[in-house]
Amino acid sequence: MWLLIVIAVFLFSAARYSYAYLDPGSGSYVFQLLIGGFLVASVSIKTYWKQIKSFIQKKTVRKRDED
């Protein structure tokens, strides 16, 4: 059973690399993993900020219409 799991994990990881003919560089690879959290945070903040902005804009337009 354990052997099957090991083989499956090996095949899965090998398949993920099948298209990468370019050497990503071990340093660049590890570095991206380290900053991954910040990158996700930057996208999330941007998304929330857009939502907040559109919410405020909608409110302002509604208020102007009411006036």
Next chain:
Amino acid sequence: MRIKRVPASFRDPDGFVYFKQGIIYRKIQPSFFTQYYKLMQSGLYDELIEQQLLIPHKEIRQTRSCIDIRPQQLPFITFPYEWTFNQLRSAALTTLAVQKKALSFGMSLKDASAYNIQFIGTEPRFIDTLSFGELTEHEPWVAYRQFCEHFLAPLALMSRVDVRLNRLLVSYHEGIPLELASRLLPVSSYVNLSLLTHLHVHARFQKQTFKRKPEVNKHRYFGKKALIGLTETLEQLIKSLKVKDNKSHWNSYYEDNTYSTADQKRKIDFITTVCRQIKPKLVWDLGANMGLYSRVAAQFADYVVAMDSDHACVDSLFMQKKQTKILPLWIDLTNPSPALGWENNERKSLLDRGPADLVLALALIHHLAIGNNVSFAQLAHFFKTIARHLLIEFIPKTDPQVKRLLTFRRDIFNEYSEETFMASFSKYFTVTKKINLSHHGRSLFAMHQRI
């Protein structure tokens, strides 16, 4: 019919580029079929074509062992070390725009080489149809280092140190090593958080040797959102880079020089007549300055490559107006781009990309002859190599521009005369037309190469 593989196309096992009867094709191997079908069927290809990011292609043959495609043919191939700051910047932004679009369709670029971008006039296009791979969750961007070495490092150096550092790409044609760029950048670049991250800290990681691939687990998850974040932060960083000063003596040349309006008109009329007769496909305008005569030639030619050694001129010409007929190129004719790469066969030298149907050399040769001590015999040989037809201006020693070149040096140019000029050029060319400009005894010659 025999096919000729393009020497630069050897790295990617998924396919290669080849020539057949002077036409460029791309062969796709079965290992790339799945990715290719996804590119074509997901809507990504159509979207990229609609947004003018990728060059279109036609499938010409499909068998079990290969797919052959014929991409849009490009009028002239150029390389990143021939681009100005804004050309390289727009190439970088195009690469990121393609990557962003690919991510939204569940694909990702498997390389981010600057050689995957070509310009049609001032319009950048992604040319490598085989660069699209299926997006693999949990994996960082495989082309991140390449993007930073091909685009970020040279752009940061050009922006923060000097535009001429782009020439480092001749020595490092596969990208400027990040640790070298980091050492050359000023201390002030550490204050910029994005430059600090993607260049300086990233460079430190290049020195480390990691013996084992780190496990991808929930603590080190690198999903699509992280890839989007990476692309967007790189995009913001590239957009924030600017060149400090884009002014030079030469980009105000037409306003400051001593030409009379009548002379300029005679010159334009002469170019118009010659171009109308020849109907050239490809024109090289050498010493094009701000492209005044390139624009005249472009009315009759299929394509004009406007070359100048002054960065400010070429960059201004690139930024002037979006168009697809005049390609500005930053070239130093005293040291034109050499052949580079494996066996000097990957990137052609500038001269190997000729000859042009017509070469314009207006107010140019006195700079090469007196400014760089090149004899008329050498100049004639040079033009013979690059031009089928030649439109050339001779400027005598009595002209103030030549006098200026000789102000602080000994006049060793006893042979600098119209007679020697004619004697040297007659060896390879036949003069078909000549006019004298009233301006200080300047003459314009139209010539064609002797067969």
